[in-house]
Amino acid sequence: xxxxxxxxxxxxxxxxxxxxxxxxxxxxxxxxxxxxxxxxxxxxxxxxxxxxxxxxxxxxxxxxxxxxxxxxxxxxxxxxxxxxxxxxxxxxxxxxxxxxxxxxxxxxxxxxxxxxxxxxxxxxxxxxxxxxxxxxxxxxxxxxxxxxxxxxxxxxxxxxxxxxxxxxxxxxxxxxxxxxxxxxxxxxxxxxxxxxxxxxxxxxxxxxxxxxxxxxxxxxxxxxxxxxxxxxxxxxxxxxxxxxxxxxxxxxxxxxxxxxxxxxxxxxxxxxxxxxxxxxxxxxxxxxxxxxxxxxxxxxxxxxxxxxxxxxxxxxxxxxxxxxxxxxxxxxxxxxxxxxxxxxx
Numbered sequence: 001x002x003x004x005x006x007x008x009x010x011x012x013x014x015x016x017x018x019x020x021x022x023x024x025x026x027x028x029x030x031x032x033x034x035x036x037x038x039x040x041x042x043x044x045x046x047x048x049x050x051x052x053x054x055x056x057x058x059x060x061x062x063x064x065x066x067x068x069x070x071x072x073x074x075x076x077x078x079x080x081x082x083x084x085x086x087x088x089x090x091x092x093x094x095x096x097x098x099x100x101x102x103x104x105x106x107x108x109x110x111x112x113x114x115x116x117x118x119x120x121x122x123x124x125x126x127x128x129x130x131x132x133x134x135x136x137x138x139x140x141x142x143x144x145x146x147x148x149x150x151x152x153x154x155x156x157x158x159x160x161x162x163x164x165x166x167x168x169x170x171x172x173x174x175x176x177x178x179x180x181x182x183x184x185x186x187x188x189x190x191x192x193x194x195x196x197x198x199x200x201x202x203x204x205x206x207x208x209x210x211x212x213x214x215x216x217x218x219x220x221x222x223x224x225x226x227x228x229x230x231x232x233x234x235x236x237x238x239x240x241x242x243x244x245x246x247x248x249x250x251x252x253x254x255x256x257x258x259x260x261x262x263x264x265x266x267x268x269x270x271x272x273x274x275x276x277x278x279x280x281x282x283x284x285x286x287x288x289x290x291x292x293x294x295x296x297x298x299x300x301x302x303x304x305x306x307x308x309x310x311x312x313x314x315x316x317x318x319x320x321x322x323x324x325x326x327x328x329x330x331x332x333x334x335x336x337x338x339x340x341x342x343x344x345x
Contacts, residue, residue, distance in 0.1 A: 009166075021143075023048060027160055029131045029144035030106050032056055032268030037103070039123065040064040041094040041132075041165075046075035050084045052108070063101045065092040067166055082298040087286040095167050097123045104128060112162035114170045114187075116152075116319055129155075133162040134317075135171060135342060136334055137228040138236025138259070139221070143317055150324050154317040159221050170336060176201060181243035184262060186235035189335065196264040200290030205250050208297040209272065209285035210307035220284060222311060223269060224259040227303040229315050229332050229343035233261045233296075234303075237268045258286055259300075265290025268295045271304050284308075315343045 027048075032038065032055035032164045040049055052062045064087060066072040072091040079087050088093035091097055094109070095117045102123035109132035116134070124130055130152060142160040145152035164171075174192045176182045182201065186192055214220050221334035227234040239252055252258035253269040260268035267288035275281045284304050288297035318329065320340045331344030 012188065014337075022160055023051070025160075026108065026110075026142055027051060027055070029142060029156060029158070030108055031129060031144075032060075035059040035107040037083050037101070037108050038062045038108065039101070039104045039108060040108045041097070042066060042107045043072055043075035043109055044090060046078040046082075046084070046087070046089070048108075049075065049087050049108060050079060050082055053084050053087050061088070062086075062102075063088040063090065063098050063102070065090045065094060065098050067091070067093050067110055075200055080123075093167065095119065099123055107131070109133060109165075110162070112164040114164070114168045115336040118321060118323065118338045121150075121321060127275050129259075133160050135164075137187060137224075137234050138171075139224050139228070141225070145317075145319065150320055152319040157314055157317065159219075177243070177247070181240040182247070182249065183238045184188075184235050184260060184266075185238065186262075187334075187336075190232065190235055190262075192235075192262060193264060197262060197266055197290070200265050200293070201249065203289050203293075205287050205289045206293050206297060207250065207270065207285055207287055208294075208301055208307070210301045210304040212284045212304050213274075213278070213280035214271070214280070214282045214284065215280045218280070220253070220269075220271075220307075222313075223304050223307045225283065225315065226307040226345070227261075227300075228257055229333075229345055231261065231299070231303065232334075233263060233299075234259050235262060236260065252287070253284075261296050261300050263290075263292060263296065265292040265296050267293065267300045269300065310345075313345060315345045318342045318344075 029181045034057040034192050043064040049064040052223050069091050076089040097119050103125045107130045112133045114135045128147050133140050134143050143155040143157040144155045151305050155183050170188045174194050176198045237258045239255045253271045258269050267286045270285050270287045274283050286297040286300040329342050331342035334341040
């Protein structure tokens, strides 16, 4: 549900209410205890802050902040109306946090983050828990993190989608054709040769199918997550229906949101229905274009097969400040402006 439209006319609202299943999932990740001091970034309707106030009880304290004055006022009004006058509502840039009420035992972001703000470290207690929708390589996961010194270590992650926080621009969008109906969404550290990729799409594509099958309701988003833990070429592909009709592009698994490997060629995830009588009638594979299509397709098949061998496995994510000394740590490292991510299976 949209709370406030984007004043810049963008496709996403400035603020919206999350569906109850996402609210419940993130509260379980947060693990609130009686007496906790809590900071929520992204006030929304105020509903989530009211739930947090119930969970932390009379001995706790909840602060909720929002960068937009209208949204903050709306949350304040709704909380007062529901009897939660003790919740502290502030108009504040979420990237700054609310240091005047710190330290916090729990911090919850209800907006999408591309990077972990450096200002948050000083506001989270040792042993405290942070839950945030974190975006890397084009996909977003709600990650539950526990602080130990200068390291945050994940205690689980779930697929989600959130309105992005205002003030972070590390994710880029690059059109691959003249009418901007095919594009890649990528991180700033990923070099994208739009001319080469656009030229690749004018060639005849190939399909390479894996041995991995899925049922009609079975999730396969773990393929994307698995790829991010070892491959810096993976990002997000968006293809409009018009592009598929006019440019004869093979249909991605999810046209607006599919993992793609890029170079001077590209390969993206596809799904093909093969056996209607099977419990798993759909097969996962790769569609690829360009001079190195076959190699990229096979690389994507390798990621699909790695996921298929342990479908429910999730990586451990550790986050350290980018300004800290880069200690040797296991896993695949993704460096952002203010933080350093490491993923390990």
